[in-house]
Amino acid sequence: MHFTSADEGVAAALLAIDRTQPRCGGTKVVAIDGPSGSGKTEFAAVLAERLPGAHILHMDDLYPGWNGLVQAVADLYDQVLAPLALGERAAYRRWDWDHDRYAETHELPPTNLLLVEGVGSGAGSGAELESVLIWIEADRSVRFRRGMERDGDSYLPRWRGWAALEKALFANDGTRARADLILDTTP
Secondary structure, eight states: OEESOHHHHHHHHHHHHHHOOOSBTTBEEEEEEOSTTSSHHHHHHHHHHHSTTOEEEEGGGTOOSTTOHHHHHHHIIIIIIHHHHTTOOOEEEEEETTTTEEEEEEEOOOOSEEEEESTTTTOGGGGGGOSEEEEEEOOHHHHHHHHHHHHOGGGHHHHHHHHHHHHHHHHHHTHHHHOSEEEEOOO
16 A cells, blocks of 8 residues: 555554554564655654554664664564564664664563664565564655755765665565555655
């Protein structure tokens, strides 16, 4: 299903989440994926407000730096989703962007609903454990503007490199084609 209205997208997401079953042990995992600057974080926050008890995991905490997209997808599966599926402790080491190194370990609290938002959240081996995959997109120029407003011009060279990494990941994985819902946030 494809939506251009945020309200319609939220309503459809809530319905899809309600109708699905957990595929990751007793946890429903909702992946909110799509290219940078498309509005994934904001959409996840809106969903979390409407879903009491939901926990949000931000992929930004998993990427080990600007070249770590593929590693973060693997870490999401290995450290979070696979353990949850087995009823075990799920924990990850947060990436400290300011110091360019791993920081403290975060244990995920037990939850019936985990919203994983960020580039790559719906890719890789974790796809088999997700109950719902939501794809958020926007025109490239809109995403670029949002990214520069969020990250600043000093990140321009990194932004371009990151865009190439996500494009390759999405092409290899076919993430968008597997989405249960597609939401275009272009104004």
